[in-house]
Amino acid sequence: MSATTDNLSAILYKKNDLRLEQRPIPEPKDDEVLLKMHSVGICGSDVHYLVNGAIGDFVVRSPMVLGHEASGIVAKVGKNVTNLKEGDRVAIEPGVPCRYCKFCKDGKYNLCPDVIFCATPPIDGNLCRYYTHAADFCYKLPDHVSLEEGALLEPLSVGVHACRRAGITLGSVVLVTGAGPIGLVSLLAAKAMGASRVIITDIVAHRLEVAKEIGADDTLLMGKVSTEEAAQQIEKILGRQPDKTIECSGAEPCIQLAIQATESGGVIVLVGLGPPKVNVPLVNAACREIDIRGVFRYANDYPLALSMVASGKLNVKKLITHNFKLEETAQAYETARTGAGGAIKVMINCLKE
Ligand code: NAD
Ligand code: ZN
Incomplete structure (x- = not known):
C-alpha cells in the first residue's frame, strides 16, 4: 500500500x-x-x-x-x-x-x-x-506542545468545562469523586484554576496514587463505609467541607456523597454519566442551597485548555x-x-x- x-x-x-x-x-x-x-x-x-x-x-x-x-x-x-x-x-x-x-x-x-x-x-x-x-x-499547537498533548486536550476540555461550570477559583476547596481520566483532568484543571485544596476519592488504590502524583492534596479510598461516614471523613481531612464538588464516576454512592459532603451554598457538577435514574438526598441539597449543575462535554474550552498546557500551568x-x-x-x-x-x-x- x-x-x-x-x-x-x-x-x-x-x-x-x-x-x-x-x-x-x-x-x-x-x-x-x-x-x-x-x-x-x-x-x-x-x-x-x-x-x-x-x-x-x-x-x-x-x-x-x-x-x-x-x-x-x-x-x-x-x-x-x-x-x-x-x-x-x-x-x-x-x-x-x-x-x-x-x-x-x-x-x-x-x-x-x-x-x-x-x-x-x-x-x-x-x-x-x-x-x-x-x-x-x-x-x-505551538511548537513546544506535543501532538500527544494535543490529543489530551479533549479530555482536558471536559475537566476545564466542569471547573468553569463549578465556578472554581482562587481558594476553592474541591472534592472530586472518581479518579479515572476525567476525575484526574478535573483535578489538574481545578489546581491550575487556583483551587487551594483538592481531595479525590476512588475505590481503586492505584488510581489514587496517580492522583497524588499529579497533584491531589488528599485522597480517600472509599471502603465499606457509608456515604455519610465518608462525608465526615472528608470534612475531618480538610478541616472544613468542600465548597465545590466535581462528580466524575457516575456511581450512585458518589452522587449521594457529593450532596452530603458539599458545604451549604456550594456547587456540585455532575460529569459522570451513570444509570439514567439515581436515588439522591435531594431535599438535603435543596435545604442547604446546593446548586447541582450538569456538564456535557465542553464549549469554548479548547483554547483555555491549550493555553494551560502551553504555559506549563498543568501537565x-x-x-x-x-x-x-x-x-x-x-x-x-x-x-x-x-x-x-x-x-x-x-x-x-x-x-x-
Ligand atoms: P472511568 O470509569 O475510568 O473512571 C471512573 C472512576 O470512578 C474509576 O476510577 C472508578 O474506580 C471510580 N468509581 C466507581 N465507583 C466509585 C465509588 N463508589 N466511589 C469512588 N469512586 C468510584 O471513567 P472516565 O473516563 O474517567 O469517565 C468518568 C465518567 O465521566 C464516566 O461516567 C463517563 O461516562 C463520564 N464522562 C462524561 C462526560 C460529559 O461530558 N459529561 C465526558 C466524558 C466522560
Ligand atoms: Zn446548533
Missing part, C-alpha cells in the same frame, strides 16, 4: 467486532482540512461502543470509525480555509455544531441538537491515517500510561478495557512507520 493511498482505519462493525480496514482518503470540503492523523487517545466511551455496541440511544447500526481524542498534521486545506496551512500541527475538537441554532448562537454549542461528533453513531471518528475536519474546530502527559501503533489497535483497546498494567490513558499513534 503506497503512502498516498493508505488510509488504514479502525472500524467498529458491531459489538466486539473491530476491524482494521482500508478506506479511501477523503477530500476536504471548502471549509475543511485534510489531516494526517497523529495521536488518538482511547476514551471510556470508545471502549463502551466496542463492548456493548451502543451507549443509550446511540447504537452502532453501520460500520463506524472509532476515536475522538485526537490530533493531526494538516495535509491539505479547503479553498476557504485561512486559519491553517499545510504542515500545521493541530488538536481536533471532535464536535462540530450547526452554528445556527439558539444554543450555538448563545455560545452553548455543546447543547446543539445537530452537533456532529466523532465516533458517536453514525458519525465516523478519526482513528485512521487520514481524516477531514472543519478547519475552525482545529487548534494550531497532562503523566496521564499517558500506554502507547500503541494503529496496527496494534486491538491490543490497545484490550489494555484500555481491562485496565491492565494500571492503564489510565492509552494512546494510539496513527503515523505509518
Whole structure:
C-alpha cells in the first residue's frame, strides 16, 4: 500500500467486532482540512461502543470509525480555509455544531441538537491515517506542545468545562469523586484554576496514587463505609467541607456523597454519566442551597485548555500510561478495557512507520 493511498482505519462493525480496514482518503470540503492523523487517545466511551455496541440511544447500526481524542498534521486545506496551512500541527475538537441554532448562537454549542461528533453513531471518528475536519474546530499547537498533548486536550476540555461550570477559583476547596481520566483532568484543571485544596476519592488504590502524583492534596479510598461516614471523613481531612464538588464516576454512592459532603451554598457538577435514574438526598441539597449543575462535554474550552498546557500551568502527559501503533489497535483497546498494567490513558499513534 503506497503512502498516498493508505488510509488504514479502525472500524467498529458491531459489538466486539473491530476491524482494521482500508478506506479511501477523503477530500476536504471548502471549509475543511485534510489531516494526517497523529495521536488518538482511547476514551471510556470508545471502549463502551466496542463492548456493548451502543451507549443509550446511540447504537452502532453501520460500520463506524472509532476515536475522538485526537490530533493531526494538516495535509491539505479547503479553498476557504485561512486559519491553517499545510504542515500545521493541530488538536481536533471532535464536535462540530450547526452554528445556527439558539444554543450555538448563545455560545452553548455543546447543547446543539445537530452537533456532529466523532465516533458517536453514525458519525465516523478519526482513528485512521487520514481524516477531514472543519478547519475552525482545529487548534494550531505551538511548537513546544506535543501532538500527544494535543490529543489530551479533549479530555482536558471536559475537566476545564466542569471547573468553569463549578465556578472554581482562587481558594476553592474541591472534592472530586472518581479518579479515572476525567476525575484526574478535573483535578489538574481545578489546581491550575487556583483551587487551594483538592481531595479525590476512588475505590481503586492505584488510581489514587496517580492522583497524588499529579497533584491531589488528599485522597480517600472509599471502603465499606457509608456515604455519610465518608462525608465526615472528608470534612475531618480538610478541616472544613468542600465548597465545590466535581462528580466524575457516575456511581450512585458518589452522587449521594457529593450532596452530603458539599458545604451549604456550594456547587456540585455532575460529569459522570451513570444509570439514567439515581436515588439522591435531594431535599438535603435543596435545604442547604446546593446548586447541582450538569456538564456535557465542553464549549469554548479548547483554547483555555491549550493555553494551560502551553504555559506549563498543568501537565497532562503523566496521564499517558500506554502507547500503541494503529496496527496494534486491538491490543490497545484490550489494555484500555481491562485496565491492565494500571492503564489510565492509552494512546494510539496513527503515523505509518
Ligand atoms: P472511568 O470509569 O475510568 O473512571 C471512573 C472512576 O470512578 C474509576 O476510577 C472508578 O474506580 C471510580 N468509581 C466507581 N465507583 C466509585 C465509588 N463508589 N466511589 C469512588 N469512586 C468510584 O471513567 P472516565 O473516563 O474517567 O469517565 C468518568 C465518567 O465521566 C464516566 O461516567 C463517563 O461516562 C463520564 N464522562 C462524561 C462526560 C460529559 O461530558 N459529561 C465526558 C466524558 C466522560
Ligand atoms: Zn446548533
